[in-house]
Amino acid sequence: MGQSKWNEEKIIQILRDFPAIEDRQKKEELFAKIEKRIDSKKTKRKPFRIMPMLAAACVLIIAAIISPVVLQETVLKKPGSETGQKSSGSPSEPGNEPTEIQKIPEEPIPPASGSEGTSLKAEPSAESEIEPKAYESHNVTYHSGVVEVPQDKQVVTVYYTDSRAEGVVPVSYLADKELPKIEALQQAFQMINPDKLGVLETVFHEGDKVKVSDDLEKKTLIVDIKPGVIQGGTGERMFMDTVNYTAFNLGYEKIVFKTSGEPGYDFPHIGPQDMVEIESPKGVSTLLTDNGTLLLVEGTRADESIDGSSLEENIRTIKIDTSRLGHEEAIQPSVFIKEVNKNEKTVSVELVEGSRLENNMMYIAMIEAMLLTSGQFGFEYVQILGSDTKEVGPYNLAEPIPVLKAPNVISK
Amino acid sequence: MEHIFNRLYVDYHQSLFQFLVYMLRDRDTAEELVQDVYIKVINSYDKFKGDSSEKTWLFSIARNVAIDYMRKQKRQRKTVVGSFDIEERENQLIHPDKLPDEILEQNESFKQMYDALSQCKEDHRQLILLRYIHGFSIKESAAIMGWSEGKVKTVQHRTLKTLKTILDDSRKEEELSNGTV
Numbered sequence: 001m002g003q004s005k006w007n008e009e010k011i012i013q014i015l016r017d018f019p020a021i022e023d024r025q026k027k028e029e030l031f032a033k034i035e036k037r038i039d040s041k042k043t044k045r046k047p048f049r050i051m052p053m054l055a056a057a058c059v060l061i062i063a064a065i066i067s068p069v070v071l072q073e074t075v076l077k078k079p080g081s082e083t084g085q086k087s088s089g090s091p092s093e094p095g096n097e098p099t100e101i102q103k104i105p106e107e108p109i110p111p112a113s114g115s116e117g118t119s120l121k122a123e124p125s126a127e128s129e130i131e132p133k134a135y136e137s138h139n140v141t142y143h144s145g146v147v148e149v150p151q152d153k154q155v156v157t158v159y160y161t162d163s164r165a166e167g168v169v170p171v172s173y174l175a176d177k178e179l180p181k182i183e184a185l186q187q188a189f190q191m192i193n194p195d196k197l198g199v200l201e202t203v204f205h206e207g208d209k210v211k212v213s214d215d216l217e218k219k220t221l222i223v224d225i226k227p228g229v230i231q232g233g234t235g236e237r238m239f240m241d242t243v244n245y246t247a248f249n250l251g252y253e254k255i256v257f258k259t260s261g262e263p264g265y266d267f268p269h270i271g272p273q274d275m276v277e278i279e280s281p282k283g284v285s286t287l288l289t290d291n292g293t294l295l296l297v298e299g300t301r302a303d304e305s306i307d308g309s310s311l312e313e314n315i316r317t318i319k320i321d322t323s324r325l326g327h328e329e330a331i332q333p334s335v336f337i338k339e340v341n342k343n344e345k346t347v348s349v350e351l352v353e354g355s356r357l358e359n360n361m362m363y364i365a366m367i368e369a370m371l372l373t374s375g376q377f378g379f380e381y382v383q384i385l386g387s388d389t390k391e392v393g394p395y396n397l398a399e400p401i402p403v404l405k406a407p408n409v410i411s412k
Numbered sequence: 413m414e415h416i417f418n419r420l421y422v423d424y425h426q427s428l429f430q431f432l433v434y435m436l437r438d439r440d441t442a443e444e445l446v447q448d449v450y451i452k453v454i455n456s457y458d459k460f461k462g463d464s465s466e467k468t469w470l471f472s473i474a475r476n477v478a479i480d481y482m483r484k485q486k487r488q489r490k491t492v493v494g495s496f497d498i499e500e501r502e503n504q505l506i507h508p509d510k511l512p513d514e515i516l517e518q519n520e521s522f523k524q525m526y527d528a529l530s531q532c533k534e535d536h537r538q539l540i541l542l543r544y545i546h547g548f549s550i551k552e553s554a555a556i557m558g559w560s561e562g563k564v565k566t567v568q569h570r571t572l573k574t575l576k577t578i579l580d581d582s583r584k585e586e587e588l589s590n591g592t593v
Binding site for chain 2: 005006007014015022023024025027038310312317319352
């Protein structure tokens, strides 16, 4: 057998000499196709732009007439105030009533500070106990997260699956702080309406098939399952993921499985399991459900080829799904980001010079995705540098922003 | 819109199209996706200024468009196969490798290299394309891939070694089958 004829230099040389591959399409032909597609997208847009603005203006006037005092108080009590962050987009203010939907027109929203910012707040709806407070644009609703949890509340983040059963979706509920953790979890199960959000339950959420309890001393979530209720590889995987991440967010370290009170559960694919160690989710993306809900998704990286252990790569590969917004392309931080640096508690995201973030719902989601990702890696703040835009929704980009304490909050 | 397209076309089209063909290993798909790339670039052009890194930005979008496409393909394959446990070899299964005519016309070394590249991990192949076929610097490649420069250097080194191993192995197999050993 002879010596290898390949060495690094030869490999590089061959690669450099790789033949050029010409596009068979003519330039004019290509441009015609692109123009046609752009035009067709434009015609598919919602036929008017003025209506959302009118709606916002009406909300503004009503809010200004009916509740100027209430609104002013809200500004003063904003949860981000201690850190310089504004609260108008955060659903977590103590004293806020449950329902607030911010209608966000196509045009950038005004700054969230002062009377302008608060003027966008809609009146609370009196008809529902648990209507979400959210941003809304083009029939897409985004339930924003919170960077600060009210003192009298605790966060319960419950994981569901997307409609393709491919990834897990966190949905957060703010329960009263006095409630024991398990009761808060059960209350969250009751209060979150997955159908409305466009996500799916697993057996975990079905109280007649699975009973949950805990051992706080051992930081263990106990999941007691009826025999034979978990079916198929996908069902098993999504069950395990929803239980795992929910338990992680509740602060448990282990999950103990039981079958009708007896130790262990015989899963269809992974076999008998008594106990599993909990894993933390890594990576954030977004999901636009068939119901028009935009949600941050954890544990699912936009780009499967990236190194999941790298904060920078996870931030760069965030993608905000804007497919239902007609004219907007997916928003990807990688387009803007020049550098991501870590410094003790703070992640600095330096944008490419001239980058212009927009003050609208989609960019709020993008920033919250960055905040959530940084939180997953143990950081406490995110500082965004180099943006021409200084405010995006409730976030003041001039100062470090605390990481998200809970994504996709659907309740007060 | 047209003037943006014209300028980008003149400056980058050849390189951009070639990147997509080598990344996707399919000319027809590259012809479709290059349109997507221009649409995204035109629609978000006002969000980006800074001539020095325009090419990097363009390739970053092209890479994302191609990755999106490949993910959709994977998803469809999963649906068709009806299994969620077939992910391991997906990198090799996006497309059957059709050698572009331009490669077919070259000598055997190019065909071997094309095959060897196809066997590398998806993101490793992308990096090699960027570095050696498109001549991006370590820094530019890092920006496009969303990696640190250190990682680019490491992966580049590792992939060149992998390519050598694959090429050597295929040569040995060839010699064995020809009875020349």
